[in-house]
Amino acid sequence: MIDDYLDELLSRLRGAPSDVRRILQETQAHLDDAVAVGVSEGLSRPDAERRAVAQFGPAKAVARDCNRSGLRTGNQLRLLVQQLVALVIVGMVSIGVSGLVAYALIAAAGKTFVFGDAPGTTYSTSDCTHWLSVQPQTHTCAQAALAEGVADGLLQRLAVGTLGLIILVVFVAARRRIGTNLRQSLTSPFAALVGTGAFGSAAVFLIGLALDWTRTQSGHGAGQWLSGGLVALVAAVVFGVVLFKRIRDYPAVLRAPMVAVD
Secondary structure, eight states, X not given: OHHHHHHHHHHHOOSOHHHHHHHHHHHHHHHHHHHXXXXXXXXXXXXXXXXXXXXXXXXXXXXXXXXXXXXXXXXXXXXXXXXXXXXXXXXXXXXXXXXXXXXXXXXXXXXXXXXXXXXXXXXXXXXXHHHHHHOTTOOSHHHHHHHHHHHHHHHHHHHHHHHHHHHHHHHHHTHHHHOOOHHHHHHSHHHHHHHHHHHHHHHHHHHHHHHHHHHHSTTTTHHHHHHHHHHHHHHHHHHHHHHHHHHHTHHHHHHSTTSOOO
16 A cells, blocks of 8 residues: 555656655655554554555645645756756767767868868968968968868867766766756756757758858858758757657646656
């Protein structure tokens, strides 16, 4: 009886794992005390458990009160911060992935398509001297500028992606200590909505910019925008699918508007 009650309560609680675990432990302790009292009064254990559960209240009502209490005590703000951090992680890792996509586009369409300057671009003497010194394998200023653009563009994106992975490791490692949960954070209605909007907007902007550069600059440098736009598009689709599922499960979303439900 008590185990069934705790299982139902667990299925209805919303919040960080540490909070849910604490509520379950406190509930079980209260029920065990009530059962002990009932047995001491001469009730059989099954009857004592039934009375204890009845006195404690329906699991649905208890879970609703606990969830609302969590929102009032600042749990909502903590969950919001976790979701924003998780979205930042996805954004940084996406930038790193766009570097890999840019590298693939270089292999397929050439360096000029991805990081090339517009036709007719002129460079200062000091810039040319610097680029030729750091890119000794090149022979002209344009070649050196292109090689430097490729190196800087790929390095910067991969560095951001690497930093995102480091933050991801810290975020996952903090799960037991502060109750973070990456999957819950990224599949909450709030994160799904923000992710769909942010990555969708980025995809439209970057792909549109790539098309414009293809038209106005003979494609020079269009790949740097296209690589980011493609990654943003994939992320937007993934978040969009999650958001669709949340809308489909609208009643559950209303019970916990900021917390993901597995």
